Amino acid sequence: MTKTIDELETPCVLVDFDIAEANIDRFQSYCDEVDLKSRPHIKTHKIPKLAARQAAAGGVGITCQKISEAEVMVDAGIDDILITYNIVGKPKVAKLRALADRCTLSVVADNDVVIKGLSEGFADRAVPLPVLVECDTGAGRCGVQTPERAASLARMINGFPGIRFEGLMTYPASGTLEDQHVVNDWLRRAKDIIEAEGLACTRVSSGGSPNMWRAHESPVVTEHRAGTYVYNDRSLMEKGVCDASDCALTVLATIISCPTDSRAIIDAGSKVLTSDLLGLQGYGYVYEAPDAQISELSEEHGTLDLSASNWRPAVGDRVRIIPNHCCVVSNTADTVWELRGDEVIGAEPVAARGKVL
Amino acid sequence: MTKTIDELETPCVLVDFDIAEANIDRFQSYCDEVDLKSRPHIKTHKIPKLAARQAAAGGVGITCQKISEAEVMVDAGIDDILITYNIVGKPKVAKLRALADRCTLSVVADNDVVIKGLSEGFADRAVPLPVLVECDTGAGRCGVQTPERAASLARMINGFPGIRFEGLMTYPASGTLEDQHVVNDWLRRAKDIIEAEGLACTRVSSGGSPNMWRAHESPVVTEHRAGTYVYNDRSLMEKGVCDASDCALTVLATIISCPTDSRAIIDAGSKVLTSDLLGLQGYGYVYEAPDAQISELSEEHGTLDLSASNWRPAVGDRVRIIPNHCCVVSNTADTVWELRGDEVIGAEPVAARGKVL
Numbered sequence: 085m086t087k088t089i090d091e092l093e094t095p096c097v098l099v100d101f102d103i104a105e106a107n108i109d110r111f112q113s114y115c116d117e118v119d120l121k122s123r124p125h126i127k128t129h130k131i132p133k134l135a136a137r138q139a140a141a142g143g144v145g146i147t148c149q150k151i152s153e154a155e156v157m158v159d160a161g162i163d164d165i166l167i168t169y170n171i172v173g174k175p176k177v178a179k180l181r182a183l184a185d186r187c188t189l190s191v192v193a194d195n196d197v198v199i200k201g202l203s204e205g206f207a208d209r210a211v212p213l214p215v216l217v218e219c220d221t222g223a224g225r226c227g228v229q230t231p232e233r234a235a236s237l238a239r240m241i242n243g244f245p246g247i248r249f250e251g252l253m254t255y256p257a258s259g260t261l262e263d264q265h266v267v268n269d270w271l272r273r274a275k276d277i278i279e280a281e282g283l284a285c286t287r288v289s290s291g292g293s294p295n296m297w298r299a300h301e302s303p304v305v306t307e308h309r310a311g312t313y314v315y316n317d318r319s320l321m322e323k324g325v326c327d328a329s330d331c332a333l334t335v336l337a338t339i340i341s342c343p344t345d346s347r348a349i350i351d352a353g354s355k356v357l358t359s360d361l362l363g364l365q366g367y368g369y370v371y372e373a374p375d376a377q378i379s380e381l382s383e384e385h386g387t388l389d390l391s392a393s394n395w396r397p398a399v400g401d402r403v404r405i406i407p408n409h410c411c412v413v414s415n416t417a418d419t420v421w422e423l424r425g426d427e428v429i430g431a432e433p434v435a436a437r438g439k440v441l
Numbered sequence: 442m443t444k445t446i447d448e449l450e451t452p453c454v455l456v457d458f459d460i461a462e463a464n465i466d467r468f469q470s471y472c473d474e475v476d477l478k479s480r481p482h483i484k485t486h487k488i489p490k491l492a493a494r495q496a497a498a499g500g501v502g503i504t505c506q507k508i509s510e511a512e513v514m515v516d517a518g519i520d521d522i523l524i525t526y527n528i529v530g531k532p533k534v535a536k537l538r539a540l541a542d543r544c545t546l547s548v549v550a551d552n553d554v555v556i557k558g559l560s561e562g563f564a565d566r567a568v569p570l571p572v573l574v575e576c577d578t579g580a581g582r583c584g585v586q587t588p589e590r591a592a593s594l595a596r597m598i599n600g601f602p603g604i605r606f607e608g609l610m611t612y613p614a615s616g617t618l619e620d621q622h623v624v625n626d627w628l629r630r631a632k633d634i635i636e637a638e639g640l641a642c643t644r645v646s647s648g649g650s651p652n653m654w655r656a657h658e659s660p661v662v663t664e665h666r667a668g669t670y671v672y673n674d675r676s677l678m679e680k681g682v683c684d685a686s687d688c689a690l691t692v693l694a695t696i697i698s699c700p701t702d703s704r705a706i707i708d709a710g711s712k713v714l715t716s717d718l719l720g721l722q723g724y725g726y727v728y729e730a731p732d733a734q735i736s737e738l739s740e741e742h743g744t745l746d747l748s749a750s751n752w753r754p755a756v757g758d759r760v761r762i763i764p765n766h767c768c769v770v771s772n773t774a775d776t777v778w779e780l781r782g783d784e785v786i787g788a789e790p791v792a793a794r795g796k797v798l
Binding site: 093094095096127149150169170172173175176194195197198220224225226227228229338339340341342343344347349351352354355356358359360361380382383384385387398399400411412415416417418438440441 | 450451452453484506507526527529530532533551552554555577581582583584585586695696697698699700701704706708709711712713715716717718737739740741742744755756757768769772773774775795797798
């Protein structure tokens with residue numbers, strides 16, 4: 085006998101797998117249509133079952149940010165992984181090598197220390213490790229700063245044993261139409277320089293969910309890494325990328341106090357919703373009252389400011405919240421409740437939660 | 442053979458137990474001096490061993506925010522617990538009752554729905570459950586809004602079977618000298634009204650770390666619940682409550698990229714440091730370069746803005762960071778490394794991590 089949502093203790097994280105699967109299939113169809121490879125980033129769900137579903141839909145593999153996440157996914161049978169992270173230090177490179185023996189693995193680098201470290205760890209390996217050069221095309225995080233430097237690292241990679249240059253990788257800025265062109269021009273220049281030197285640059289990997297429906301506007305890109313799209317969240321709603329009905333992950337919470345006429349307190353705080361604002365006002369979208377603002381969070385309390393809303397809840401009422409940023413919410417929960425519509429199928433472990441190494 | 446910090450993989454959370462124990466003892470001495478009971482809030486460390494150390498130092502018991510946290514602590518032998526949270530719904534009240542059979546338990550309420558629910562669950566119990574009325578003395582979270590309403594709920598509690606009124610509880614506002622007087626006046630009025638009606642109000646519980654050295658300025662208060670003080674953090678440093686050398690919890694991270702002269706990237710992002718700003722600029726205090734600002738966090742990357750600093754790290758260098766808010770950092774980690782100075786004693790499970798029910 086299955087449970088209903090009403091029987092679940094709060095606060096808890098709900099994932100409607102019907103919605104998640106529809107999100108996976110919709111983006112895969114788009115990728116198929118525009119002849120782009122899809123390599124979903126599992127940081128959003130951290131659940132092997134959903135990674136397998138993304139592969140089954142037609143993805144060429146998955147993306148992980150950390151080796152420890154990738155280990156969880158390989159343990160569960162995923163066989164093609166790109167780790168989009170500079171791997172630093174001998175212990176981590178040793179783990180990477182062990183992982184490379186268990187799946188089709190590729191990795192990135194944006195500096196010579198990382199390249200030398202990878203080569204030392206893989207030097208005596210029969211099959212060299214494919215390495216992509218990470219490029220900063222405007223996001224201002226990791227990545228080489230110029231196409232010329234990308235070419236120089238490509239040469240360096242091919243000059244070291246145990247590794248080989250395979251292509252370019254970027255995590256782009258916000259995803260406006262202009263950004264898509266900037267990203268494309270940047271990567272195109274780098275690829276042209278590299279190929280003019282006689283090196284093959286067979287793979288160009290970009291990513292992001294805000295810009296995912298515009299991925300075809302960067303034609304140099306061969307594969308796209310979307311993460312958040314599997315669940316969607318309030319940040320993507322605000323950007324017009326999805327509607328509330330496309331959001332698979334919600335937080336179920338209970339009203340525990342109504343201290344004043346315009347203030348209600350829920351039992352979900354920053355330990356569940358997290359403090360991620362992503363530039364938004366308030367900490368989530370309340371289904372039952374979209375004009376109520378989650379104005380403050382402490383660790384176990386959320387404050388609903390009702391001054392702009394006619395909605396007046398009672399102690400014991402429940403609300404469902406679309407968080408600002410679903411990926412970090414996944415990282416708070418040991419398990420999520422798998423839903424299909426109103427039916428609770430069971431508790432699904434978030435197997436790669438907390439994997440930061 | 443013990444490890445050194447240099448052998449630890451990053452990112453990871455370090456807790457210097459020497460510093461934590463000194464923090465515990467210093468505040469306990471203060472409480473003894475001003476004749477105040479100490480009931481530390483375990484939300485900061487979530488570790489039974491440290492809860493036991495707080496009790497051994499002279500605390501009258503501990504404070505938990507959620508039943509699931511209290512269950513972990515009772516399992517580990519802690520025997521006196523105040524849960525400072527409105528318990529809503531039959532399943533939770535049933536768990537509370539089971540817990541009450543295993544330790545000296547008290548709880549709070551700020552509304553009649555909670556009071557009736559507690560009474561229903563405890564009605565046939567020989568020994569009634571002590572209940573404190575939660576008062577909003579200025580923090581604007583939970584709590585009754587007036588001393589008169591506190592008195593009315595005190596009467597209501599004593600009118601229901603299975604529960605008895607024991608006193609008042611507040612989580613005060615920021616902790617200025619003025620606030621201490623406001624809190625004291627508020628609680629004093631409520632206690633006077635309640636006692637004038639012939640009810641005993643034997644316990645008045647306040648809390649907070651920012652104001653902990655001023656607790657004696659609210660003489661009506663009989664017990665103080667400090668949480669953050671056990672570790673301290675950047676928010677308390679900024680308030681002048683502690684120095685960097687009093688901070689027991691730090692995050693160890695590695696420089697993984699130096700994309701520009703004024704930008705370095707560390708392998709700790711919001712999955713470790715969290716996005717809690719607590720009104721501060723930047724996401725932590727970097728020991729090695731206090732003038733470097735952790736200007737941006739994504740999930741696995743932290744961006745160090747070095748434009749105001751002369752410090753120039755290299756890829757592979759390590760930094761130790763005092764986070765803005767140590768309590769939420771504890772909630773990200775399955776284990777922390779127990780340090781004594783530079784020596785790594787071992788991995789300590791954060792047994793009550795993620796306990797939100």
